[in-house]
Amino acid sequence: MRSSARGAALLSVLALTVILLMMVAVLVKRGETGLYRSSRYRDGLQATQAARGGSNHLIALLTAQGNYSTAQNVSLGNSRYSFTFDTTQEFFSVNNLNNAAPSSQLSALGRTVGPYSADLLVVGQCGTQRKVAHLLVQRGLSSSGSVNAVGRVNLLGSVEVSGIKSVLPPAGQADPEPAAGGIVSKHRSASAGDPSIAWDGTGTFTLTPLSRLEAAPILSGGVPVSANLEALFPDSIIRSASADTIPQLDVTGLVTAGQTNPPLPGVGGVRSGYVYVPTDYSHGGDLTVNGNLELIGGGSLYVDGDLEVNGSVSGTGALYVSGNITVRGGDAVVSTSEPGGTALLAGGNVTLEGLDASGYLDTLAGSYGFSGDVTRLRQLLGNYTTASAPGDFWGLAADIGKHDGPFAGHNSYISPIPGPDGTHNQGFANAASVKVALAIKSLHPGYSTDLRAQKVVRALERLQYHFRHNLHTVAHNGVDFVSQSGSTTYSLTDDYQLQDSSGAVVPPSAFDFPPNAMAGDEWDDRNYPEPRHSHDHLGFGGMPFLIITIRSTSIGWGSLLFRVWSTPGVIFR
Amino acid sequence: MVALALILLPVLFVMGLLTTNFAVQTKSEGVVDAAHAGEMVLERWKARPFAEVQLLLGAPPLVTQELVGSRLYDCSLTVMPLTPSGLNPVGDVLVLGVEVTWRNQAGLGDGGTRQEQLQSTTLTSVISPGGSL
Numbered sequence: 001m002r003s004s005a006r007g008a009a010l011l012s013v014l015a016l017t018v019i020l021l022m023m024v025a026v027l028v029k030r031g032e033t034g035l036y037r038s039s040r041y042r043d044g045l046q047a048t049q050a051a052r053g054g055s056n057h058l059i060a061l062l063t064a065q066g067n068y069s070t071a072q073n074v075s076l077g078n079s080r081y082s083f084t085f086d087t088t089q090e091f092f093s094v095n096n097l098n099n100a101a102p103s104s105q106l107s108a109l110g111r112t113v114g115p116y117s118a119d120l121l122v123v124g125q126c127g128t129q130r131k132v133a134h135l136l137v138q139r140g141l142s143s144s145g146s147v148n149a150v151g152r153v154n155l156l157g158s159v160e161v162s163g164i165k166s167v168l169p170p171a172g173q174a175d176p177e178p179a180a181g182g183i184v185s186k187h188r189s190a191s192a193g194d195p196s197i198a199w200d201g202t203g204t205f206t207l208t209p210l211s212r213l214e215a216a217p218i219l220s221g222g223v224p225v226s227a228n229l230e231a232l233f234p235d236s237i238i239r240s241a242s243a244d245t246i247p248q249l250d251v252t253g254l255v256t257a258g259q260t261n262p263p264l265p266g267v268g269g270v271r272s273g274y275v276y277v278p279t280d281y282s283h284g285g286d287l288t289v290n291g292n293l294e295l296i297g298g299g300s301l302y303v304d305g306d307l308e309v310n311g312s313v314s315g316t317g318a319l320y321v322s323g324n325i326t327v328r329g330g331d332a333v334v335s336t337s338e339p340g341g342t343a344l345l346a347g348g349n350v351t352l353e354g355l356d357a358s359g360y361l362d363t364l365a366g367s368y369g370f371s372g373d374v375t376r377l378r379q380l381l382g383n384y385t386t387a388s389a390p391g392d393f394w395g396l397a398a399d400i401g402k403h404d405g406p407f408a409g410h411n412s413y414i415s416p417i418p419g420p421d422g423t424h425n426q427g428f429a430n431a432a433s434v435k436v437a438l439a440i441k442s443l444h445p446g447y448s449t450d451l452r453a454q455k456v457v458r459a460l461e462r463l464q465y466h467f468r469h470n471l472h473t474v475a476h477n478g479v480d481f482v483s484q485s486g487s488t489t490y491s492l493t494d495d496y497q498l499q500d501s502s503g504a505v506v507p508p509s510a511f512d513f514p515p516n517a518m519a520g521d522e523w524d525d526r527n528y529p530e531p532r533h534s535h536d537h538l539g540f541g542g543m544p545f546l547i548i549t550i551r552s553t554s555i556g557w558g559s560l561l562f563r564v565w566s567t568p569g570v571i572f573r
Numbered sequence: 574m575v576a577l578a579l580i581l582l583p584v585l586f587v588m589g590l591l592t593t594n595f596a597v598q599t600k601s602e603g604v605v606d607a608a609h610a611g612e613m614v615l616e617r618w619k620a621r622p623f624a625e626v627q628l629l630l631g632a633p634p635l636v637t638q639e640l641v642g643s644r645l646y647d648c649s650l651t652v653m654p655l656t657p658s659g660l661n662p663v664g665d666v667l668v669l670g671v672e673v674t675w676r677n678q679a680g681l682g683d684g685g686t687r688q689e690q691l692q693s694t695t696l697t698s699v700i701s702p703g704g705s706l
Contacts, residue, residue, distance in 0.1 A: 049696055053669075186622060
């Protein structure tokens with residue numbers, strides 16, 4: 001009896017032991033699997049970092065040498081990255097940065113690589129893990145935010161923050177296509193009184209749905225944005241703008257290198273009227289432009305000093321300024337992405353002071369007795385919106401932009417705004433838009449110092465431009481206006497007339513009778529985007545946009561102080 | 574006595590295995606969390622202006638502590654130029670390395686004392702003036 005009991009106990013213990021061992025084996029196996037998975041996960045993170053790091057390296061190599069095409073395999077200790085341009089490999093890159101046409105070589109994913117672009121694949125590896133980074137890179141300037149600031153962003157007055165894909169609206173659309181925009185501040189706030197992005201609360205603050213306010217990670221006690229912005233846009237604030245990087249740009253170095261370009265035509269540090277930059281120019285010392293700065297066809301201006309523009313900056317190109325940039329009183333269309341944009345790069349601060357000129361036209365007209373001219377202009381614009389026959393559109397456009405009634409006996413008018421081919425069109429002083437502009441300039445005694453009045457005149461100049469006629473044009477070579485034959489040069493007077501080197505005004509008859517100065521065939525601008533058509537080829541019934549009243553600046557910076565940086569040469573997607 | 578020994582031996586054996594299993598699980602969590610801690614440090618510095626990162630070039634390792642889960646991880650950041658120089662002609666391509674160290678419970682030692690083991694892992698990336706992905 002006793003021996004059988006002992007035997008049963010032994011068997012029970014052995015059975016229990018076997019069961020326990022099985023349970024333990026399962027637990028140990030799970031532990032080992034967990035360790036294996038965690039190691040794989042860690043290796044995956046390392047491979048991702050290696051692929052991203054390799055991308056940064058490749059960007060640096062491409063920045064230094066646009067046609068770079070050498071394969072690399074770089075070890076980072078326990079991880080590595082590689083890239084190649086060998087199309088026989090699985091993951092190859094295509095560099096088309098230096099070509100104006102699409103690449104004949106498709107990318108590794110079978111896609112066309114566009115002009116001035118590169119399709120890059122960088123492989124990161126760690127252990128058994130492999131991660132591939134895919135980048136599309138373009139030449140030029142780009143930025144994810146409307147404004148990128150290394151320091152604080154202080155906003156005063158009414159502010160509208162929006163992003164657009166291009167200043168030119170899509171065909172048939174009135175407004176530019178919206179895009180993600182916003183303000184990025186890399187200032188790390190340390191207290192509630194020191195927000196990265198602050199608004200003084202006066203006026204209105206508009207933030208378009210796709211736009212964001214992004215601030216760098218705050219320090220203890222800090223806040224990303226001021227309390228009023230937090231209350232207005234709680235869902236549009238990014239509190240740790242780590243995804244947006246602001247690489248360092250050596251603006252001073254770029255300006256120094258840019259001083260080898262020809263000097264900006266003209267004399268002195270103060271310029272008036274329109275200043276044209278059709279190619280790369282330099283200027284040593286401070287520069288003040290009391291008028292508009294027009295960048296044409298990608299021209300750049302390198303200023304070794306401060307730049308002050310009491311007017312607008314527009315066109316396509318870039319301003320490199322070693323000191324501060326101040327744009328006051330005009331529409332500063334700041335876009336860091338092509339097409340049709342202006343990039344501002346300052347070693348110091350950038351100040352854009354918007355100016356609300358809404359309603360000021362009526363004030364001026366009432367004060368200086370030209371209300372009838374304004375009423376007539378509004379009447380023509382109103383008729384344009386309701387006209388239906390092509391002939392009516394044509395006639396109304398001519399009334400607004402070329403001549404309202406017979407042109408005989410009226411002075412010629414040369415649009416200060418260049419057309420898409422770089423030439424300036426002729427009209428007459430009795431065109432409805434021109435008549436109002438000339439009235440302000442001639443009747444308002446304080447015009448030369450009245451920035452709001454100057455802004456109204458610039459809006460009228462733009463109005464005339466959009467209703468212009470593409471017959472009889474003069475080109476501008478950056479220094480002078482020149483006849484189509486290039487044989488004669490002129491300057492533009494304050495009331496938009498051409499004068500020759502002896503100071504004599506070119507008579508209107510010179511435009512109409514060959515072989516006189518500006519006689520020329522009508523040129524066809526139908527290949528340009530619709531907003532740049534002359535009235536000859538506007539889409540009748542589908543006018544791209546119509547200015548009935550003088551609008552305030554389209555990007556309504558009340559007052560904005562910030563430091564602009566932009567990512568050189570890359571767009572990340 | 575024999576019966577008692579027969580019972581105690583498997584129990585002790587199982588306890589030992591369970592302790593080891595616990596240590597393995599703890600190590601797994603530590604590896605993942607340490608990788609996250611290193612990633613946090615890397616991302617934080619990649620988001621800063623390039624000039625700030627350059628200031629760390631050649632400086633002693635920058636040591637910070639990161640709390641992930643319920644554990645503190647020591648993170649040591651070093652910044653070096655990418656080598657060899659043929660890959661980095663201007664010298665402005667920088668290697669950011671973060672070594673993460675932490676103490677892991679390894680099991681029971683002599684006399685039933687708890688043993689801790691120093692663990693470490695390293696994350697490395699590269700940045701340049703025009704790119705800090």
